[in-house]
Amino acid sequence: MIIMNTDATKEQIDQVVAEIKKCGLRADVSKGEYRSVIGLIGDERQVDFAHLAALPGVKEAIGVETPYKLISREYAELFEGVNEHSVIKVGNINIGGGEPVFIAGPCAIEGKEQLLRIAEGIKKAGAHILRGGVFKPRSSVHSFQGLGANGQEGAREALGWLREAGRKFEMPVVTEIRGETQVDLVAEYVDILQIGARNMYDQDLLAKVGMKGKPILFKRHFGAGIEEFLSFAEYIAAEGNRQIILCERGIIPIGKGKSYTRYTLDLAAIPAIQKETHLPIIADPSHGTGRRDLIFSMSCAAIAAGADGLMIEVHDSPEEALVDGQQMITPDELKVVIDTCQRIHKQISR
């Protein structure tokens, strides 16, 4: 990181950036109230820090060995003083550091009427953001892949319904992007771009969605350690996009024999990650457990652990859902979840 003097000029900053680029790296310039800090993106072994430190306007030039630094608390503190939590604004919703935010909706969008019915239901239940899958990542090519599988037109139609439902019920909307060719299309329609667990390691896709400048909902892969998760979030940040909402959605279960839960929801990751980064982090108890009858308990637990919100799959008739019916709850059940979570949040934040 290059810490500039408080009175460093734009020209001095530009010179530092130019020198960094000469070494084959990219530069991330963060302007704080008092000073600017320049983060290096790339292989720092290529850089002569003594040379950078001697440039005009530079206060300090330090090599940092961690795989995530742009999103770290340390970095934010350098130029902004105490920075407890970033707040990501989507419409009039604030994510991070305050009241928990509830994202809800069907796993997959199946039709317009279905989506409108569910959107109305979750709005009444108190949800803030509407989700709905168009491009579904599936373990089997022989499973229903979402309406996005019906070509460009099918995708546009489903995305249009999502936008319409969001506008009608005054909720920002989010959907998942699974491949690079979907980025521009999806970004036209939704407020938040979701990268699912299976794509967490897909660095080319991360760079591409990062560049769109929209908030990203970024899910942890089920085989990823916390360091890996944050290191791949850094790929998004490296594109100048710090509007990242992290999401814990369960890791591979340990132990032989019958599985009682589809994944192991790693709730300790929530406070552990909050100590590393100021980015908000939410939990997904639907995928994390794979069981309707555990969603209430794990929602309460996630909020009690300090999660900044929840993402919950909701369907008006879960038993008829094309995908993941066994892990969806009804809007009425969602209302109980939200009410209880809000009361729990009050207990931990007083």
Add this chain to the structure above:
Amino acid sequence: MIIMNTDATKEQIDQVVAEIKKCGLRADVSKGEYRSVIGLIGDERQVDFAHLAALPGVKEAIGVETPYKLISREYAELFEGVNEHSVIKVGNINIGGGEPVFIAGPCAIEGKEQLLRIAEGIKKAGAHILRGGVFKPRSSVHSFQGLGANGQEGAREALGWLREAGRKFEMPVVTEIRGETQVDLVAEYVDILQIGARNMYDQDLLAKVGMKGKPILFKRHFGAGIEEFLSFAEYIAAEGNRQIILCERGIIPIGKGKSYTRYTLDLAAIPAIQKETHLPIIADPSHGTGRRDLIFSMSCAAIAAGADGLMIEVHDSPEEALVDGQQMITPDELKVVIDTCQRIHKQISR
């Protein structure tokens, strides 16, 4: 399982038990308000159920294929009607189905004064049961193994302090048993016998502690699936002891790279297990995270997930503790944990 008629006589029950023993199995007789049910312990393939069904007084004889049945909800329901939760009484403390119970104390007992100071501290903080390790299971033979390592005398002295501290501050006491030769000794001094995670699979030890007739605090091994955990609890139940307090304390973390938590606290196991068995289940956020700074969050989360209590390591000066200092909190911190957990419990149980 053999379900007897409501008017079955003692002689008829005895005859069924005798027939079961002839096949090389053991029998567990549970007398409900209306009828008796006889559980078979052992390899049911040796048994001719048609023959048993034909005995006088027998209503039904059913083979059950699950590895845990004596502790299952189904079994309890057969003879006792609705049986939402077992309640285990230790002194005037009730564990299970009501207010959460807080077990606290040092990882290892280091001396009498230390123990009394901590006992006083946790009592004031609102804890119900005092813990303190005498026989410490350790990964290295070169680590401090607890005062129990100082021979029979050292063990008796430390156990005596534990009993004294418990009496003085009116709390039942619990300590861990690591080997078969410690069972009788420990049972003389404490109210609850603890089997630690590393001994979960030690079926001979389980049978031996089961026979003492005292409540058992039984911890899940960090490599065990839920089915295994319950199947080994069944070894205790098979000795006629149904006073089993289960404890989730974290499983092996997944993911390469730096570990942020010592284990992964599997909180979804709590409601999942509560759907299988009526036994109470608590959580241990101290071992489950290995980090002082995560204990508050994970305590709140465990109670929100429905845990019947918590076991927390407390020390008056954690940085000087001989064992596990990095995961112990002070009595003052414990008070905040207990108060917040009690408020959270009210939110989920209304």
Add this chain to the structure above:
Amino acid sequence: MIIMNTDATKEQIDQVVAEIKKCGLRADVSKGEYRSVIGLIGDERQVDFAHLAALPGVKEAIGVETPYKLISREYAELFEGVNEHSVIKVGNINIGGGEPVFIAGPCAIEGKEQLLRIAEGIKKAGAHILRGGVFKPRSSVHSFQGLGANGQEGAREALGWLREAGRKFEMPVVTEIRGETQVDLVAEYVDILQIGARNMYDQDLLAKVGMKGKPILFKRHFGAGIEEFLSFAEYIAAEGNRQIILCERGIIPIGKGKSYTRYTLDLAAIPAIQKETHLPIIADPSHGTGRRDLIFSMSCAAIAAGADGLMIEVHDSPEEALVDGQQMITPDELKVVIDTCQRIHKQISR
């Protein structure tokens, strides 16, 4: 699957394919010596099998519930009789079912001279195929990402060297594709397209590389079970490309404390997978262990387990490599590995 009569006409086959498409699925037509078999690709719940069975020329129409069927032994046997192993031809090299094939080369291409030197070395050591990374997937955006990171031009230059080295030393070449925008470019230059472990779940990328009609080297993700691995290989097969070389490269290590190997090489997966599919499977002991000093042993073990080949990272001065030096061996060491593996192969195949 739709099994056609031995005398079914092209028109009859076309009609079945058309009916399948009407249901929203795709069809995979395999023509065997005696009969054709049509595999359904997509959600079979949308299909009325009784209707298909009644079409002219159809012998049998069966729903198959497994997530991988196009690559399964059962499917191949339907139309080709006994089909022990598929053989994938690349230049004059045969992969599968015969002598083990050795793929070697540097983790990342660093320069032309380096590549030519290493290519010469591995050729002399007995290797058959040259590998070299241009687009490197890395856990950190701050690590060296391969020469492919230097824009289109840098990528073309490095890919050109790879093709040149392959031609000069008469070896087919393989390199990894990390994102969709690289597919066309890479396919211009190399004989085998590699999908790395981190992209295993990236179904849009799999479909895109599958369509190129070139052999695919497909690596198992380190968090993937065998069923998932084969189910994602099916995404490639669903594009009509059955030239898939599977690769076991290690799964997430279990167990707390210091890691002795970077991953756990799951060698039992090799014979287990060979019982499910006729596709060849090789092992990568370099990534699988992350340790130069274990490569000899694990290469021998993989061949003894029945692997159809090995992929080994080789560098002429491993200690100076920009990436993964700690897991690369020299050409001289490679020769010992290849010689020993060939002798071991003779022992298991007599």
Add this chain to the structure above:
Amino acid sequence: MIIMNTDATKEQIDQVVAEIKKCGLRADVSKGEYRSVIGLIGDERQVDFAHLAALPGVKEAIGVETPYKLISREYAELFEGVNEHSVIKVGNINIGGGEPVFIAGPCAIEGKEQLLRIAEGIKKAGAHILRGGVFKPRSSVHSFQGLGANGQEGAREALGWLREAGRKFEMPVVTEIRGETQVDLVAEYVDILQIGARNMYDQDLLAKVGMKGKPILFKRHFGAGIEEFLSFAEYIAAEGNRQIILCERGIIPIGKGKSYTRYTLDLAAIPAIQKETHLPIIADPSHGTGRRDLIFSMSCAAIAAGADGLMIEVHDSPEEALVDGQQMITPDELKVVIDTCQRIHKQISR
């Protein structure tokens, strides 16, 4: 470790040992050809090394921070010069550093005739040591627990058959000990005492079997990292018993969905462990895979990885076995395994 001068007297050694005991630790005295080395067993933080270094006859006094040191290569090298492999002699069988040793026999002893038939079969097939379970550790109290479950008498009878079969066919015998009360009994009858995977963490049992002075076959727990495995082997060594045969038998499988193997046989652990310790290490492909049809491949792979031997479950009619029939092979199949493994061993050791 305390390294003595080459001319240190017995009195000087005794004085060092006495000083170590004063600190509450134990001492392990190893006499090499040239000098003696004294290992400290226990918490070295209690020891003043400067004080020990100043005692007469002491050359050097060094604190060692690893959890396994008595069994480490470094320790052995201190007093014995190069010490590539320890060789453990059992009857006229040498285990370690030479030809691979084959241990075979039924999972559980079911009767005398069965055992004699199998013993004869494995002897003819080329096996060196006979195994047979009397006390079976089982996940369910409702499964067959071995003839040892029939009280002291049943156990003695089965153990007697095992000894008799061993004598008749001139093979040392090994059986598993599951609890502390079985140690003395079993040691009367068998040549090698086995500690199974489930008891790996049971440090009181390890100390007790260690004291018997007989060779110990010590299996890795399925959730244990390599460091833990070796640290618990150190509990045996701490009792002065260095005759420890390590055994890799598979770790918990990763990955959702259907399991293709019961465990993941971690073959890289074999060479990795051989670099840490001179103790022999064998593999158990029967438990490691849980599948008859994978035993040949994984036996070959383990020997190719450098294993000092194999332990394989054999039954003359596997489909009728009371326990684990799906993972046992016949004596005829064993012969093919042994012959092939011996040929493979020649290839890696020339």
